Amino acid sequence: MIREKVRVKSFKINGIDVTGASNQTILEIAQENNIEISTLCYLKGLSCVGSCRMCIVEVKGSDKLIPSCTSKIKEGMEVTTDSARIKANREMILSMLFSERTHTCSVCVSNGNCELQDKSTELRLEHSQVPYGHARFEIDASHKNFVNDPNRCILCSRCIRVCDEIEGAHALDLMGRGMDTRIIHDMDEPWAESLSCTSCGKCVYVCPTGALYEKDISAEEAEKKRNIIMELLERKVEQ
Amino acid sequence: MKKIIIDPVTRIEGHAKITIDIDADNRVSDAKIHVTQFRGFEKFCEGQIYSQMPALTARTCGICPVSHAISSIKACDTLLGVTPPQAGINLRKIINLAQILQSHTLSFYHLSSPDFIYGFDAKKEERNIFKMMQTHPQMAKDGIMLRAFGQKIIQTLAGKRIHPDGLVPGGVEKNLDEATRDTLLAEIPNAIRISQESLAFFKTNLTKFQKEIDSFGVFPSLFMALVDEHDNLEHYDGKLKIIDSEGNVLQEHISPEEYKEFIGEAVEEESYLKSPYYKPMGYPQGMYRVGPLARLNVAKACGTARADNELLAFKALNAGKPVLNSFYYHYARLIEMLYAIEKIEALLKDEATLGEALHRTSKILKTRAVGCSEAPRGTLFHDYEVDKNGIIQKVNLIIATGNNNLAMNAGVKQVAQTFVNAEDVTEGALNRVEALIRCFDPCLSCSTHALGIVSSNIELRDHNKNIIQIFKRN
16 A cells, blocks of 8 residues: 655645645644634544534635635645635524524523534524524434434534444444435434444534433533543544 | 404513403493414424423423423423432422512512502503602512512522523432522521511502402302312422312312313313313313412411411401402412412421432333422423333423413403493503403413414404404503
């Protein structure tokens, strides 16, 4: 197997000169240089899929906005992370995430502890810019410990990735298309009947919203379990 | 035939209109209250997980979310087969009583007391709490303070003043520590003072309103309420008891799970509010009343010293028989406020209240459960059916105000017949029709389930149901 040679690349983010290895992403270099880029589906320690599009940036010479978490750096590129155009697009992306499913914060288990909610505060989004779809999916509460409520899922795929890349079970995957897409267990079996699920709960604790949650647990216990998973991911990065 | 429409009915919670029918001889032939909104909670709760129900159903109301959460968590307890620890039960009781205190205070001070201070014939610009702040600043302040105290207890013990999230299946999320308990106890004496002064004010002013007392919903009806094992006042738990207007016991020791055997639910045209009735007597003869008046009529005693003292005077109003005058809902409400404060004090002083407040479990043991409690406005039922995973299949809610629907209609008709003169409809007469509704302190946004956005009106209709005049209140 021929390995691609890693080279050092120099480029600019928001006019600041930065350097990085050619196999690194714009997001990684921005974070190394304390330049903030908004993210949602990204989770340090997991592979990047660019599913949410929240981390879009502008690159000089390109009309398109590109996701910084999956875009490798290039020599001489000029990246802008904050502009009126980016802000407008992020707001629209977030609006679409909210409108796609039924996110009723006031009655959600993750109210006050939700990354989607935090994002709307960060972007000061008070109302969705597109009409709500009022989607209604069946809740899967068959598992003795966990609940899967697709009505709150933003299809970030963190759960799929952590199950595959950290637990090594790959019990989860996506099914369907567009607004009907949802997270399934095995071949769309009820969670309790999934043969590949190890009931480790990693999927639950990387979920940014209240789509996956543990029954019968206090907020403090949940926080503790979340920290354990995050530590595992940190260790993976260090390796 | 003429028709008067009062729309909206003011100083109540929710939206309603009243229609008054005038016959060919210019006499009031009928009057009805129409609840013009629809909510649909029973339907959209289907498919949700049971643990979501306390938070979801609490959103039925911004005034009495605690009552819905209490009935809901009690139903969830049954689904899970869990009994909360004593501290959890005590804290739930305190939170429920604090809810009753703050809601009753809102009803008496903020909504109804302007009628008592300025009279039913005063100009409408003067019948409100803002005028009260100018002329009776201490009384207005006291009302606001007392409500704030109730809300503070809810916030302290359950997390938030409105829609608290600390009430959960299995108990209460947060244990109570001694320091917090002492902070709350320190405010009890002032709350009792305000409550007693309110009672004194009301009793002193009663003589001014003899005509209203005699004509505001005075009719025989059944009364229903929860009572404890000693037949005393009970708001959190207990068994259902139903008495008739003479005080004879029709049913007692009824477990709330059996409510469907005794309570039927009729639907009337022109209103989204259900009309529950006592099944053995049929519809509409099985009209019954719930709420403070019914609770004091049904209970033998309150179980706290000061409130029991007041209850003696209350029971003497009709020589020991049930008090039938709906105007006395206000009186009963004031006695319950005093009771609530005394009971909160007793529960806070109970050492068991400081223990572990929550048993956690999530295994569904039953697929049907009924949660029942006494909300400020009366008996509240939450009836859930779930599958083996706890997903809600069916919901039936009987909201406190709904129980009083038939009685409110009977009361509106009586007041309209007494005070409304079809040839000269005065502001005072219309205000009295609304004031009758206020006696019941209905929470219509709670009790109906609405797509409507129309607020309430009074309609004057002729004998062919043609509208002669509509009195719009906004």
